[in-house]
Amino acid sequence: MAQDCGLVTMASSILSIQNVKKSFGGLDVLKGINLEIEEGKITGIIGPNGAGKSTLFDIISGYQKANEGKIIFEGKDVSKLMPHLLARQGVIRTFQLTRIFRNLTVAENLLVFASNSKNQKGNSNERAIELLEFVHLSGLVNDEASTLSYGQSKLLEFAQVLMHSPKILLLDEPFAGINPGLIDQMMQHLRKLQSEGLTIVLIEHNLPMVAKLCDSIAVVTNGVIEMHGAPDVIVNDSRVKEVFLGGH
Amino acid sequence: MRNKKATSEASSILTIPGLQSAGWPAFLGIAVILIGILAFPVAFDVRFYFVQVGILIMFYATLGTAWGIVGGYAGQHSIGQAAFVGIGAYTSTLLYMKLDISPWIGLIAGMLLSALIAAVIGYPLFRYGLKGDYFALGTVALGLIIFEITTSFSTITGGSQGIPLKYEENPLNFQFPNRTVYYYIIFIIWILTVFISYKLRRSRAGFEMLAVRDDEIAAARGGISVLKAKLTAFILAAVISAAAGTFFAQFILFLDPSTVMSLGISVQIILVAVLGGMNSYLGGTLGAIILIPVSQLLASTFTERPGTDIALYGVILIVLMLFMPNGILGLFRNSPKWRKIVGW
């Protein structure tokens, strides 16, 4: 049922979600999701709470198995792969509720991610320094991660996933709980990563922010992709306005 | 300029825990301690009783350190660890008594069998997502099954009557006229175990275990195989425990289920690790140094009231968990320098 809103052709799709269905105890959360993620683009996924966005992420990253449908990554069917194998292929995600290793130090948190990627590039030490400087955690390298604030934890997670040199980055509400000054920097950083060829998919509630950052936006409601198109088209759609901007 | 700064910083950022951060005083200290331990039975005119206590300390230090790998590093609380001590002890003893195979070969056989059993039990337990508590339950069951089976098949194992080991003075039979030799054998097993634990903490595999302990889901996201990390830890701990078991049977020359694989032994192992600090490669050793002399004292004080010592262990365990869940070495975790030295 997805409506194509004047997008360019999908010749260079890196990730293809084909008719993915998922139900929990009789409740259909995803009712047949079809979505092509273009290589090197930033795709935003929006939709009301409970629409199935995070479940979709869980399925793409292997944490849950779809009842039906396929996930094709770089031309290969990865629907049945376990999360760690997908991670090694370069599919890396963040979680809505930050997940870091609380009993390890900040440095160790990055170290864990340093060498498990097949597409590791450059010196991991330098990369770690750069990333820690970027997220303003350089002064806390030897502190236990459990002592970090929520925002800092979130930034550490962000640094972690970048440490991994992903091919496709799935960000689940990356900006929630981060101070506004840093959000701009993170957005710039994401654009820079994009210019280096990284594909990014992000779930976000803040529509203007998504519109500013993304190349295309997919709207998920009731377990299907309602629309998928260029940001200006989506933002100006009457139904989207009603759902997302009506209350604000 | 900036580049240079970055490089030096880089090396400091990504250093992993280790003794080199303590510098030469640490190495000097270690050397002195090790020489002291080695010289203890011969240099001083000590009664053999104290040598025996030393042997027990190193025996439990070995088991506690091994438990720290699976319980501390990987966060999987094996509550039936004594089962593996028993497997090691019974494998070498039965091979020796029934087939006349040297316990040295039996030692290897016991380690292999332990690895096999740990893998066969551990794989499905971990594979089907049995986290933390459920794994603990599974190991309790494993410990009890092996205990019951050993007791029941009395025609082979001697059942609860036990089996005395035949004594033939021969180093090839793991039997020595001078009983002090056992002190040095357990010293080697202990120091190797601590070394393995130390190296593991600094290695990729060790990091993966710690990551899995903290958050399995995030570990998988980092490309870590959760199954592999847990299984490696479980098997490694089982193998070391089995080696210690063979040693113990040869040392006391008598074997029955309650001496090597009762729940009480499993408890003692956990307590040693928890008291010292199970996340550190030194935790098991520190715990044993404190707990074993105390337990010797308790056992000899309360001979008329058996159970008092274990009841007190229960109290110690509860108090530790309420007020010092990370053990003694856990107190060092907030100092970056000490944290590295104790390998938290």
Added chain:
Amino acid sequence: MFASVLVSGLVLGGIYSLVGAGLNLIFGVVKIINFAQGALLMFGAYFSYWIVTWLGIDPYLTLPIVAVGMALLGYLIQTTLINPVLKQERTSQLLITFGISLLIQNGALALWGPDIRFVQSFAGYDTFAFLGIRVGVSAAIAILGAAIIIFLLFVFLNKSKMGTAIRAVSQQSDSALLAGIDVKRVYAIAFAIGSAMVGVASVLMIPIYDIYPLMGEQFGVIAFIVVVLGGLGNVQGAAIAGVFLGVTQNIFAVYVSNQLSVAILFLIFLITLLFRPQGIFIRKMRVS
């Protein structure tokens, strides 16, 4: 022959059901594995034994005192030892209940010695004929008693206000907190009820079984099997699983090997853990 094996299997099964249902309640609500369940059973048995010895009353009459006493003990354990560590890692909770178990079990051994004790109820060794089978009166009381208590627990959980609160907390403690439920208090009450069930079980069993410090060990572990087989938080499931295990164990003991009859239960346990983990919890995220 088979009929009497079945009856004693049902008695054992009834005890398993009670201990297991109590454990299941604690497990489902507080989300901790109570390693002390077996030790509490033993403690309940001694509790009843000492009342009988001092007051000279029938063991069955100690039921209310033991049940209330055990409930208080359970409440105390939860509030003083477990509630303070709820925020800590789960290791702490697990090892604390383990420590409680060691303390109670070996404390009993130290205080009262390893001697086997027993009590005599009014029923003695009386039997009656039921459908052509000779059934012991105390066995019948145990079976009926267990069934009634399980039924009452079921009614309590489903009909009473506190029961609803317990079920709410067991499903989602976060939202329960939002709904104004004092979660820690509910935890303590769940632990109290779980312990009281154990107390009832101990009173029902002592006219038939010997009393000694290690008597609870087997029951404590088998309670876990009951939980696993019956399904998390499922009271009827626990009852059925308990009966199944008791009967199986008795049949195996009589017809195959008495010594291995306990080992066979542990084997069932391991197999269940391995092949039916969904019986104990719903796996949300797969990682391995």
